[in-house]
Every structure is written in structure tokens, then in C-alpha cells.
Amino acid sequence: MKKIALANMNALYEAIAKDMNLYVPIDNKASVNYAEWKQGDTPVFDKMTVRSAKDAFFPQCENMSTFSRDDDNRIIIDKIKLTEKDFVVMGIRACDVKAVAVLDKVFLSEPVDTFYKARRDHSILVSLSCSRPEETCFCSTFGIDPAEPKGDVAMYIVGDYAYFNACTDKGEKFLNGVSGLLENANDTDVDAAKAATREIMTKLPLHDVTTDGWGAGVLEEMFNRPEWEELSSSCIGCGTCTYVCPTCQCYDIRDYNGSNGVTRYRCWDSCMKSDFTMMAHGNNRTTQLQRFRQRFMHKLVYSPTNNDGEFSCVGCGRCVAKCPVSMNIVKVIKTMGGKK
């Protein structure tokens, strides 16, 4: 384990940003979100970011190709250059680190999504051990230990120091690159802080939520449950839950027809939206109940069915905090199962 005095962190950011892009949680006065670190920025590590780190790998909007026409009206396709520069995302909590693993299963399975893969190949995840879990947190429901995050390097902020432990070869290499700024530390230096976090977790209001009743192979009984009607009745289909969700990966592909040709881009979309499944000849999910059910069935039943039991919820609690009508996945889990 290595450490650096918090007072010297700026030197570390400088060293990283010299060769790579560095993304850290920044308070921009409106919200705390990941942004590229610039000289003078002070990262905010003690608050949950409004949006997860998924933007770093799967941006809200990204261009995929451009189309133009030559004088004979023939189509010319120009590909968008894939990410080539290494970048570091620092401060990702354990839930969001797990969410990246969930996204990997989607985007890196055959046929591989090249845009996503380029970003993953060039990324270094410096995770952050939680010291202040929030009352909306329920990562432990999904077997995540917020005190011991994974990623390429795990970071612990304890007292006046930030501690670092490499978790992968990539992380080891990264720490070696900045070793001049780091001093040696003992693994046990962060033990008390980890224990304190785990203690907080047991006192949080959602600590006793379990996934009992959910998982692979329960499609039929869960799909037809009458509770969906009441649960979905308040949903206004705004899609906020999907945008703040670190594992939601549905997207749209659209063409922007501008004066310099056509840009084909993709952007986040939401299965909660009424036109998500609309075809020229009809729509297979016409009610909000169907769309609401689709989102939760996907996270709690379909994903585990396809991924060896892995849920595509990590208990980050963002949807719990942000839903304008206070409906959320915890209520869904608990209404139809999920309690000891």
C-alpha cells in the first residue's frame, strides 16, 4: 500500500494530467459530477455524484460516423476516431465500479461495441472506499462491500492521507508511474476506516433489503404479479431513473442532418419512454405499466437469467434519491419479495 498526504494531492493530479485525461468528481455549483480535472480544481470525494461514471465509457451522446455525398450523389462514410488517449477516472465508489462490470458484460460481449471497448482499453479506474454512505445506499443487497472497492487501483481517504492499493496489473503500472509522489504505507492503516464504513452500512434504512424472490428463472411468476399496476401507477415516464442509473445502457441511434452532411450519433434512451418500442406499424408496449415492468424485470430477472445470476442493479441509490414521484427499485424489490 502507498499513501500521499492530502495536502499534496494537487501534485498527483498534475502528474496524472500531464500524460492522461483525469476525471474526478467536481462541484460545479449545480451538482457534483465527473469532469476533467483542470489546474485549480478541487475534487469532491465525500459526496455521491449525481450521475455515475458511465459517461466516461458510454457518453450520454457520441458521434459514430458521418455521411456526406460527392458530386455524383455517392455516399461517403467517415468513421469517428476511437479513443486513443489513456484516461483515469478517480473516485468511483464500489457500486459504480461494479456497474462498469455490468456494462462490460453488455458492451464487450460479441459482437463487441468498438466505441465502448476503446474507452475501456484506455481507462484506469481509481476507485474510492466509501466513508460516508448515504441513506439511499443499498449496495450490500447486491453483495458489494463499499469499504473495499475494486477497479484498477483502490483508494482510501483516511485522516490526512489518501492511500492506494493496486488491484490489477494496469493499476500497478499506474502507481509505479507516480511512485515519486507516494510513500509506503501499511494495509492496516485503513482497517479502522473500513470497519467504520461497514458499521454505518448496518444502520442505514435500506440495509435489510434482499433480493429474495428475484433472480434468474422467475419470469413467469414475477411478470404476471398484480402489484405492477399499483407500483407503476405513479410513474410519469420521465426517464430520470435510467439516466442516473449506472447500469442502464439502452440507447438510440439518430442522424443529425446539418449543412455539412449527416452525423450519425447515439444517445442514452429509456425503456420508460412511450415511443421506445414504437415501430412504423405499431408499438408492443403501449402502457406505462408495461414499460415500468420492463425496466425492473430487466434488472432483476432478465439480466440475472443471462448473466449467471448477476443483477443489473448495484444499489447506488441514485434513482431512490432522484425519482420525482418517489417510486424506485427498492419499492419494487420489497413489494414482491426482498425482505428477510
Add this chain to the structure above:
Amino acid sequence: MCDNKISTNEALIPHVAKIINVRTQTHDVKTFAVVSSVDGGVMFDHMPGQCAMVSIPGVGEAMFSITSSPTNTAFKEFSVKRCGILTEILHGLEEGDEITVRGPYGKQFPVETDFKGENLLFIAGGIGIAPLRSVINYARANRDNYGQIDVLYGARSSSDLVEYEEMTKEWANDKNFNVHVTIDRAEEGWEGNVGFVPTYLKELAFDNNRTAVICGPPIMIKFVLGGLIEMGFNKTQVYTTLELKMKCGIGKCGRCNIGSKYVCKDGPVFRCDEIDELPNEY
């Protein structure tokens, strides 16, 4: 069932394709033959039942079944019914115009496995003949691999029949190959059968010693499947295709997700007993 790996590392970037022929099938269906604009080839290999994303840049992109058989190595064909923004503009295109195509996507009909050695019964309604035509012509090109072939095809009127000439002049002349055509309502000059496809199916009273493949409007599929079950067919002998909204074609954008399946990569071809395991949302 089939290797749906995409060999290029750019699953979402299309090929530029040139339209080399447009056949007007009906008042709202045209069949476009396309080749690569780069080398005049077929762009990629496919198997019957697989689909491709067809696009006019700036207008949109949508999934269409590849109606030509893989045994046609000169070009690929798409039969397109005019029913939305993209298809409306596609219908205005002519020979020499360019579009983009990417694919192939999805699973094929099991023409080299489960279908082999079987008698085949194809049942289609309207534009539903498009995906089946690929299988039918594949089976005709590999005739010894299959037994008796019957095609039951129906449309609203005689002017809505797609590939009518090919099925009556070419398919019907093959050995051990029968074509049964029906239209919904009687018309002057029409000497063939009149009546809905499910009704005609019962009248034709096929034995259940065959594999059935259905494609058409959902309501037709429902009644045809019911009819086949009554006739003694098991759901494991019946195949159909599902159609849901698609954007990526590679099982990631989430639109065609139904149950734990993605129609673009786990379908569009499903055996009817597999469909029973999906939620009733198609």
C-alpha cells in the same frame, strides 16, 4: 443455431450499397436489389432468416429481412413495404441510387440442421413472404436436402401478392413443390382460392409430417399456429419470426429486448415452443 459473430470490428458502421434493380411488387411493396458500391459484391454472407440494417443517411435506419437466398451470390434483395418515414423515401429511390447496409444480424432458420430431410410447409401472409422467400429459394437450390415443399400464401387482394410471378412460374414448376395462393375477398378475374390463410390451411388438411414456418401479421400467426396445433402439429415443429423495434442490431441498445431475449441477436427466428417462454409482449 448459427454463428452470428460479425467479422469486422465495426459492428455499427455500414457498407455503402448501390441499388441495381427495383421491382415494384404491389402498390406498397418494392424489392430492391443491392450490391457493394466498393466492389460490386454482396458485402457479407448471410443465411436464410437473417436481417440487415438498411439506411438512407439523414433519414433513418431500420431492420429488414434479407429476402434473397444466400445461394444468390450476385446481389442481396430487400422487399420493403411502404409504411413509415424511411420506407416512404426508400420507395422513391431508383436504380443507381445509394443506400447503406450493415449486417447480417440474428439467427437463421435451421436449414442445415433441423430442416434437413423434412417436408416443409411455408405459410405466409402479405409482406411476410419476404423472409420465407430466402429459405424457400435456399431449399430449392439444395433440393435433395428436403422433402415435399408446400407454400401457402395469402394477401388481402390479388394486387397485394408479393413475388406472385416467382412463386407461380418458378416454384410451382419444381418437383414435389406445391404453391397454394389465397386472397381475402373474391375479385373479378381471380380464379384461385378466396378466404383467409388460417381457413385455407384447414381446408388443405396437411398431415403433420412436416416442419412448418409461419410469417405474417401477428393475428395471422396466432390463428395459423392454433390451426396447426389442431391439425396435430407440435410447437417444436413450427417456426416463426418476431419483429420488434431495433436500433443497434447487436443486442445492446435494448429496444428489442423481450424476456431474457434480444430479437435482433437471439431471433428473429424462434421455434414456437421457445416463444411460449417469452412474456406476451410481442
